[in-house]
Amino acid sequence: MTAKPWRYLRDRDVQVAAAVTVLVLLLSAGLVWLGYVIHVWRIAARSPLVPSRRMIVLVFGRHLVRDAPGPDYQQRLARALALVEQGHANHLLLLGGRSGGQQSEAAAGAQWLRQQGLRGEVQLELEQDSVDSLENLRHARQLLQADASLPPVVLLTSRYHLARCCMLARRLGFEGLPIAAEPTLPLRPRYLARLLTEASYLMWLDLGLRWAALVGNTRMTARIS
Template identity: 60%
Template sequence: MSGLLKPLRRGVWRYLSDRDILLAALVTTIVFVGSLGLIYVAHAVGVWRLARHSPVTPPRRGTMLVFGRRLVDDRPEHDFIGRLTRAGNNARSGHADRVLLLGGMSGGSISEAEAGRRWLVEKGWPDDVPLLLEQISIDSLENLRHARELLRHDAGPDLPAVNLVTSRYHLARCMYLARRLGFDASPIGAEARLPLDRRYVLRMLMEAGYLMWIDTGMRWAALIGNHRMAARIS
């Protein structure tokens, strides 16, 4: 049984035993029904627009954060390889001062970040670009929160501007969380252009649901003055 439940411990599913998160889900459902789905559609359009229009090179040279993804036999899978490839291309072309790989353990014997580091080194990593690892997070929010701690340790309370590298379907959620956490962030798409196959469209629709859930929960917390709930993404 524990093996069957293991996937639920990652991502948004790990919060399903949390009353604040469940309350946010209930409120989100009410908002969805009350708006006849229009609020969800607005989030879906936002996810699509960011996925469609984000560049593949940073608007400024700086710190690059690369989001991990669940490994397959301790190796990066397709989407993660796309993110690593984009980061490597930008690092080699002089668009990164340093690169921070994000991702903890996801069922294998090494972290996502370490697997990403090994893959990049195999492909030839430039010696003049520091490659750092964040290896204790298990979802996008923890990725960014721990990255913030690492960057503050190096640079003090003023966070440097960052460029977020991830799959295009994932950009909207990462940008939302980064801004809530105080980052000056810019999105970088892993893919050269937005794929529109069935799998990718489904991923974007799922991301719109996650984003609506998070955003509605934060707005509800602000409305009722639930500081504990609001502090989850701050």
């Protein structure tokens, strides 16, 4: 799921992070943002299609279209199905609560997978309470954590979304391997715009956390932990 960040703007910590980001952006004449763009691009372009070993696969949801997975989400689900069929996975955890439809993103994803022939012996779990990528991972951690340890996981999502998911997963203690939904990085203008938007989100998150660590604001750092 990729919820819009604007719903957080009433939060004081988020406002501080935004102010720090704008200041750094101005002082660097945009060069810092360019660095994040390159980082997001590299992860999007270089992430593999299969893991090197069998792991639990976290499939990030996406806003539903008429209560069913749209094109982006279908690509993610199709990649998860391919991993199962190729023997790279036997445990899928679908992430995503309701985003305006009658059912959750996770439930819609599970229905789509079964319609496409997902085998019954595959372990399929649903996380249906989250509203954004951070909550996706927090709830996944609650479901998977045992004896204060987390298993290594695959982070399966669209290429433009991988860098942010990797950053959040590290903050929450996951050993996460990014796996791309799309076979190659699309170069369409709309897709490139998504990459640039993701770079902005990532800069906002990262610089806010760096500022919080610098000034000792534990409340801010605890927001993503």
